[in-house]
Amino acid sequence: MGRGGFKDKKEYTWEEIKKHDKRDDRWLVISGEVYNITNWSKRHPGGPRVIGHYSGQDATDAFRAFHNDLGEVQKYLKPIHIGTVLQDEDExxxxxxxxxxxxxxxxxxxxxxxxxxxxxxxxxxxxxxxxxxxxxxxxxxxxxxxxxxxxxxxxxxxxxxxxxxxxxxxxxxxxxxxxxxxxxxxxxxxxxxxxxxxxxxxxxxxxxxxxxxxxxxxxxxxxxxxxxxxxxxxxxxxxxxxxxxxxxxxxxxxxxxxxxxxxxxxxxxxxxxxxxxxxxxxxxxxxxxxxxxxxxxxxxxxxxxxxxxxxxxxxxxxxxxxxxxxxxxxxxxxxxxxxxxxxxxxxxxxxxxxxxxxxxxxxxxxxxxxxxxxxxxxxxxxxxxxxxxxxxxxxxxxxxxxxxxxxxxxxxxxxxxxxxxxxxxxxxxxxx
Incomplete structure (x- = not known):
């Protein structure tokens, strides 16, 4: 199992992650895990812009700041999880x-x-x-x-x-x-x-x-x-x-x-x-x-x-x-x-x-x-x-x-x- 209880998936460098910051291609990172939010952002309860502003970036603390019930949010994260960060530069x-x-x-x-x-x-x-x-x-x-x-x-x-x-x-x-x-x-x-x-x-x-x-x-x-x-x-x-x-x-x-x-x-x-x-x-x-x-x-x-x-x-x-x-x-x-x-x-x-x-x-x-x-x-x-x-x-x-x-x-x-x-x-x- 990978970090956060996810099954091991592909590892990505920050150089690769930062490329996915376009309106039709959005990734972000939470606690070292990589998520493809391209389609999910349109259904995000807080609106697509607020989550889209972190495309290609580490959103760990922003994510924690906005969400009280992390357990509830996990069910939305699992389907869009695509991998882990090869080296977490945010530590x-x-x-x-x-x-x-x-x-x-x-x-x-x-x-x-x-x-x-x-x-x-x-x-x-x-x-x-x-x-x-x-x-x-x-x-x-x-x-x-x-x-x-x-x-x-x-x-x-x-x-x-x-x-x-x-x-x-x-x-x-x-x-x-x-x-x-x-x-x-x-x-x-x-x-x-x-x-x-x-x-x-x-x-x-x-x-x-x-x-x-x-x-x-x-x-x-x-x-x-x-x-x-x-x-x-x-x-x-x-x-x-x-x-x-x-x-x-x-x-x-x-x-x-x-x-x-x-x-x-x-x-x-x-x-x-x-x-x-x-x-x-x-x-x-x-x-x-x-x-x-x-x-x-x-x-x-x-x-x-x-x-x-x-x-x-x-x-x-x-x-x-x-x-x-x-x-x-x-x-x-x-x-x-x-x-x-x-x-x-x-x-x-x-x-x-x-x-x-x-x-x-x-x-x-x-x-x-x-x-x-x-x-x-x-x-x-x-x-x-x-x-x-x-x-x-x-x-x-x-x-x-x-x-x-x-x-x-x-x-x-x-x-x-x-x-x-x-x-x-x-x-x-x-x-x-």
């Missing part, structure tokens, strides 16, 4: 130490959720939604109640986004069906968004964070250039383009204000209709029916639309600043097939722990730990943080922790730097 001390750290976290019980915590999070979201409505119902539609109600509703929506994120990662029940049911209720019915669309995009982000052409969150070159590599590549390719040298200024106009009200609204409905996701459509429409049935009698149709757009703009600012503060100021590069820990560490940073920061960011102030262990319940991320930091120090891997406002400032600073880099390269190649 470095860093990878061994990281895998040992994961075992330590498991033994510490850090993957076990607190149902009370998640019930509390859901209760406070529902309470905020009720408060938003009752504020207008009992106190009228003057400017004071109108503004207060919008703040309650926007806060509800942001906290909703953090909570559905937990269910999307299967970190609450560790069960695909139950987590999916709650995600559809929270993200679909309460928020009015498509869970399938979110998971499709977000799983890719986690698989290859800040990797150009693979992470959807950095496919932003039509409006922004980020990192050290993208500005140069865009400047060399394009003779006519956006004025990226001013992107740190127009970011405040087209970035946080428009992400939710415009881009996300368009993309989620586009995703629903192109993929014929009728369940997603039903839950999203249920949200809109609920919203307009409740608010139109109080505000009238016109002001209900104004209320909705203002609420989405506030939500968009909140989400965008939090989400980008952990990633945009970090490395953005082409795929270098980095090992899991280095890949995540170069793309993420943490924000200091405090009661407010934990709540305000949905515990994504521990972005490093969340990316390393995406199925770990968020209330346990701070417990593994000291061990992650210690491991990083041992292997000279940068571990960055910032104050919240510094993290926000760094978004603008990094955009300004990217714009200057683009401008210098553009002038050197097209105007000299």
């Amino acid at each position: 470095s001390e860093l990878n061994t130490d990281f895998r040992n750290l994961r075992e330590t976290a498991d033994k510490m019980g850090l993957f076990k959720p607190s149902y009370f915590f998640f019930m509390l999070m859901l209760a406070h979201i529902l309470a905020l939604e009720v408060m938003a409505y009752l504020t207008l119902y009992y106190f009228g539609t003057g400017w004071g109640p109108f503004v207060a109600s919008i703040i309650f509703y926007a806060t509800c929506q942001v906290q909703n986004g953090w909570l559905q994120h937990d269910f999307g990662h299967l970190s609450v029940f560790h069960h695909r069906i139950w987590d999916k049911v709650f995600q559809y209720f929270i993200f679909g019915f309460i928020k009015g968004a498509s869970p399938h669309w979110w998971n499709h995009m977000h799983y890719q982000h986690h698989a290859k964070p800040n990797v150009m052409d693979k992470d959807p969150d950095v496919r932003v070159e039509k409006l922004f250039v980020v990192g050290e590599v993208m500005p140069i590549e865009v400047a060399k390719k394009q003779k006519k383009s956006m004025p990226y040298n001013h992107q740190h200024k127009y970011w405040f106009i087209v970035g946080p204000p428009l992400l939710f009200p415009v881009y996300f609204q368009f993309m989620l409905f586009r995703h629903i209709f192109t993929r014929k996701l009728w369940v997603d459509l039903v839950v999203v429409l249920a949200f809109y029916i609920k919203f307009f049935v409740l608010y139109t009698p109080i505000l009238g149709l016109g002001w209900t639309l104004v209320y909705y757009e203002i609420m989405r703009v506030i939500e968009s600012h909140w989400f965008t600043w939090v989400a980008q503060s952990n990633h945009i100021p970090m490395d953005v590069d082409n795929d270098k097939a980095k090992p899991w820990l280095k890949l995540q560490m170069h793309a993420t940073c943490d924000v200091e722990k405090s009661f407010f920061n934990d709540w305000f960011t949905g515990h994504l102030n521990f972005q490093i730990e969340h990316h390393l262990f995406p199925t770990m319940p968020r209330h346990n991320l701070y417990k593994i943080a000291p061990l992650v930091e210690s491991l990083c120090k041992k292997h000279n891997v940068p571990y960055k922790v910032k104050p919240l406002w510094t993290a926000f400032r760094d978004v603008v600073t990094s955009l300004k730097h990217g714009g200057e880099l683009w401008e210098a390269t553009y002038h050197a190649h097209h105007l000299s």
